[in-house]
Amino acid sequence: MTFVNWLKRNLVVIAGLATLGYLLLPNVIVTVFSFNKPKGRFNYEWQQFSTDAWQHPCGVAGMCGSLSLSLQIAVWATIGATVLGTMIAFALVRYRFRARGAINSLIFLPMAMPEVVMAASLLTLFLNLGAQLGFYTILIAHIMFCLSFVVTAVKARVMSMDPRLEQAAQDLYAGPVQTFLRVTLPIAAPGIAAGALLAFALSFDDFIITNFNAGSTVTFPMFVWGSAQRGTPVQINVIGTAMFLVAVLFVLASMVIGNRKGRQKA
């Protein structure tokens, strides 16, 4: 009876942890199979333990090139989307102007549109204009779909800001530029950082829109896609695992620093 009661009380916890397992299982597989030594061209079946791929992460033709291309695009797309998105977010929160509703829907729609639709229509535009598909068309597309996410992230932060902080700065004879740089920007920074991180992750991992608008340029997701047809090198798993570890360490480090700062303030 007590066991049944315990089960009843903790059913949610068990179900939740099961879901967490479902979410994490593929990452476990990716990590384990980065130590595999596959027999054929595909890395789907476990054969034997080997650290070959970790020793030669760039041992596959074209992979590291595609990785560095993806990183470059992600960095530029993040910068572009963060600058444009932050400007829009400030305008939306701080000013009254015409056509606010239309602008809000223009920002919401890209998030509510299936990627295929945006990808296909953007390709129609580029084809009609006779644009050369490649680095710049990918970058244009990435800035476009990251923009809305940055606006949303920054807007949330700026909205929760107390406007009186800026008024106080002005009362203390700070000019508009000084107020913005010394008061507004530091307070909005976490929102801007969140938006930038989101943009980076979205751009780096984007496949569908990139696949339509890349021409013969190959980004890392496109390399993985191609390898699913030609044969999956173990190095893909090495990159996947390494990215996972770096990101988790990064998040943990930022949490530890955040906690320490919080404690200093208290």
Add this chain to the structure above:
Amino acid sequence: MAAVTEAPPLAPAPEKKPPRKRGRFTPYWLLLPGILWLLIFFAAPMIYQASTSVQTGSLEEGYKVTWHFATYWDALSSYWPQFLRSVFYAASATVLCLLLGYPLAYLIAFRAGRWRNLIMILVIAPFFTSFLIRTLAWKTILADNGPVVHTLNSLHILSLTDWLGWTAGDRVLATPLAVVCGLTYNFLPFMILPLYTSLERIDGRLHEAAGDLYAKPFTTFRKVTFPLSMPGVVSGTLLTFIPAAGDYVNAELLGSTDTRMVGNVIQAQFLRVLDYPTAAALSFILMAAILLMVTFYIRRSGTEDLV
């Protein structure tokens, strides 16, 4: 997310931020570059696409607008199975995401205690590995002689799903079940995060109050928690359904030719067959269908201030 350090509030703000009027044109200058970007690379392409869908011609001779609406009819009559499949797969994945995601969101919001941040990181962490690599991992998990298929087989679940048409020939890969499983996996975090956000806002004292009024835990959930989490359910459903309906990655990697979705068709028409009018018409229909469904759904569930 929860660990964002907040500046201490000064005092309750007197009124809701009065938009200041400093420089009449400042907002327009701030908006101009970003909005232009969206107009040129998001809105204009939609119009181009609409125009392409009513053009006729060939790659060699070029295309002309001839208001050839028959393209829509042809596209629908040849590809309606893929459309139906997309809606069905996306709907199944959304329901599964809700069923799987709700307990986890609830766990993070109310039961995780000091583990909350860690679980939160674990929910987001998979995003940091390319989703294509993670989707390929499902090929290993669902492999024909793998443990999952073995277990399902020995429990005779596969014969049941075979009978329902979800799987075929005692395997899971290359069947609808594999595609739905992949879709569910890929979009689950998009369900969990909004659910968590709305659950976390619920005042814990409401639960106590319900308990004080002799509501059983399940009644409390049904009458208090779930209705209050509706905004999260609505936005989670949309965030899962929309991308799932347009997805072609899972159908391609985990499915077979019998599980092709509308995204696969659009991709093939655009990038391989090079039949631009048909592709544009299909993509336009998908967009219209999703916008209609979304509008209807938001009306019905009554959360219009979703954005």
